[in-house]
Amino acid sequence: MKHLSDQELMAVVQGGDYSPASEIYDRYSARIYNFAFRFLKNAEAAEDAVQEVFVKMLRHANQFHGDAKLSTWLFSITANWCRDYLRKADNKAKESDDVLVTLPAPNELSPERNLEMRENEVRVRKALEALTPEQREAILLSRYQGLSYAEIAQIAGCSEGAVKTRVFRAMETLKKALTGRDSGGDRCLNAIS
Amino acid sequence: MSECHLMRESMPLLLTESLDRDRRELTHQHIESCAACGDEWAAYRDSWAIMGDLAEVEVPARVKQRFLEAAGIAAGAPLEQRRSNVVPFYRRTSAKWLAQAAGVVIIAGGAYFAGNQTGALRVDPTPATIANVQQMPYSIAETRVLPASQISPQIEGRPDIQNVQFLDHEGDKIGLSFDVTSRVTVTGSPSDRSMVRLLSYVLENNKGLSASPSRAIEWVKETYSDPQFADPEIASALAKVMRSDQHEGVRIRAAESLKTMPAPVAGDTREALIDALKNDPNPAVRIKAVEALANLARSGEALDPATIDTLRAKSVQSDENLYVRAKAAEALSNIKLQ
Numbered sequence: 001m002k003h004l005s006d007q008e009l010m011a012v013v014q015g016g017d018y019s020p021a022s023e024i025y026d027r028y029s030a031r032i033y034n035f036a037f038r039f040l041k042n043a044e045a046a047e048d049a050v051q052e053v054f055v056k057m058l059r060h061a062n063q064f065h066g067d068a069k070l071s072t073w074l075f076s077i078t079a080n081w082c083r084d085y086l087r088k089a090d091n092k093a094k095e096s097d098d099v100l101v102t103l104p105a106p107n108e109l110s111p112e113r114n115l116e117m118r119e120n121e122v123r124v125r126k127a128l129e130a131l132t133p134e135q136r137e138a139i140l141l142s143r144y145q146g147l148s149y150a151e152i153a154q155i156a157g158c159s160e161g162a163v164k165t166r167v168f169r170a171m172e173t174l175k176k177a178l179t180g181r182d183s184g185g186d187r188c189l190n191a192i193s
Numbered sequence: 194m195s196e197c198h199l200m201r202e203s204m205p206l207l208l209t210e211s212l213d214r215d216r217r218e219l220t221h222q223h224i225e226s227c228a229a230c231g232d233e234w235a236a237y238r239d240s241w242a243i244m245g246d247l248a249e250v251e252v253p254a255r256v257k258q259r260f261l262e263a264a265g266i267a268a269g270a271p272l273e274q275r276r277s278n279v280v281p282f283y284r285r286t287s288a289k290w291l292a293q294a295a296g297v298v299i300i301a302g303g304a305y306f307a308g309n310q311t312g313a314l315r316v317d318p319t320p321a322t323i324a325n326v327q328q329m330p331y332s333i334a335e336t337r338v339l340p341a342s343q344i345s346p347q348i349e350g351r352p353d354i355q356n357v358q359f360l361d362h363e364g365d366k367i368g369l370s371f372d373v374t375s376r377v378t379v380t381g382s383p384s385d386r387s388m389v390r391l392l393s394y395v396l397e398n399n400k401g402l403s404a405s406p407s408r409a410i411e412w413v414k415e416t417y418s419d420p421q422f423a424d425p426e427i428a429s430a431l432a433k434v435m436r437s438d439q440h441e442g443v444r445i446r447a448a449e450s451l452k453t454m455p456a457p458v459a460g461d462t463r464e465a466l467i468d469a470l471k472n473d474p475n476p477a478v479r480i481k482a483v484e485a486l487a488n489l490a491r492s493g494e495a496l497d498p499a500t501i502d503t504l505r506a507k508s509v510q511s512d513e514n515l516y517v518r519a520k521a522a523e524a525l526s527n528i529k530l531q
């Protein structure tokens with residue numbers, strides 16, 4: 001199965017045979033889980049998201065069009081699920097500061113660099129939490145999943161222009177939180193606008 | 194909207210390398226000529242780099258189990274790999290390799306099997322060298338430990354290896370456990386030919402790993418980045434993973450490991466690094482590849498003209514990631530000409 005493309009695997013699923021499920025899961029579960037976890041800040045909810053997304057993928061396989069990218073389709077389902085989750089007010093209270101198994105840092109790193117990474121990690125997590133859900137969704141998909149603005153627009157159900165604005169605003173907030181630098185160019189901005 | 198504002202909106206796109214050529218040029222020109230936007234760009238790049246320190250979290254194994262159960266698929270294994278009490282059928286090639294391995298054990302280890310085994314392992318009694326051990330009926334009842342030095346380094350066909358586990362170092366030995374016809378554990382020194390061959394096989398075929406491929410690569414890297422175990426064959430297996438794996442995370446990990454492999458490396462490994470540098474769509478893979486080439490240059494390994502040409506082209510390619518360009522230039526400055 002490993003040599004089959006996403007489209008070929010999905011064609012098998014569309015034919016009613018679920019045997020590629022495991023292979024598709026292996027290809028995408030880590031990305032979906034990481035996105036959901038960072039979006040929802042809750043490991044348990046992220047597990048549910050993964051479960052729901054893959055079950056939905058099997059049940060609604062026929063909604064997948066072979067000319068689309070499977071990743072975009074799966075992230076659409078994931079983002080929808082996550083947005084629904086956040087909408088339910090009582091879930092907000094459950095946001096948890098889960099400590100999860102993170103993949104080990106490469107061990108050729110110096111202890112100083114390791115420490116720095118751990119500190120940065122905490123700062124980034126806090127900074128991401130300060131974003132609006134729309135901004136967080138856009139930045140997670142762009143920075144951590146490498147998706148294009150066109151793909152993100154499709155997933156978020158907005159225009160590419162809106163994605164651009166969301167990423168820009170998210171970066172303004174992150175930049176301030178991570179480097180302490182506010183828009184350093186106000187002089188220039190004000191002079192022209 | 195001011196020009197500066199427009200440029201700043203483009204900065205995230207510049208970081209993800211998704212601006213078209215003209216817009217990229219325009220933005221860079223502005224950044225170079227406008228001090229405020231230059232500062233802003235530096236802050237963007239710093240933030241982007243710090244964001245890279247957010248570690249990836251691992252999906253707990255139970256999530257997959259739960260999903261496969263919900264999907265009506267036996268937990269733990271895709272349909273085609275489901276096991277039962279019936280002795281599974283394996284391809285002849287696989288049988289041959291194991292039989293051969295077993296044969297060699299008998300020859301080299303004397304009564305190793307005969308003494309430990311009640312099953313019907315029958316071996317051609319003719320004294321044999323590795324080359325003429327023939328396929329034979331066999332049955333191995335339970336998990337056993339085979340010293341790598343006593344199995345054939347010649348893996349025939351494409352044996353169906355499943356549930357591969359990497360065992361912790363024990364003294365100077367490493368170990369690899371897997372199912373072929375039953376559970377087999379092969380232990381030996383990292384420099385054992387059979388161990389090297391087996392690891393290369395598992396890496397290249399990405400076969401039935403019980404850990405993620407990235408973990409497997411990490412495990413291999415830990416052992417073989419030690420100069421005393423430097424092995425061109427391991428590097429070459431990693432190079433194949435970097436060339437062909439469709440998961441960018443795995444390709445990045447493979448390239449990263451190659452970066453730590455001590456020179457010398459075989460020609461095909463160098464070619465794979467050049468290919469990755471030239472063609473890999475993921476900038477992180479290109480970065481690791483150029484770093485690996487820079488390390489090779491620094492270690493005094495002579496690089497061939499094709500490598501030098503690629504590095505030269507990369508160092509001036511205007512639409513390439515700036516770090517890649519700088520590293521390519523650095524590698525060039527360290528090159529020892531052939």
Ligand SMILES: [Zn+2]
Nearest residue numbers: 188197227230
């Ligand atoms: Zn400006």
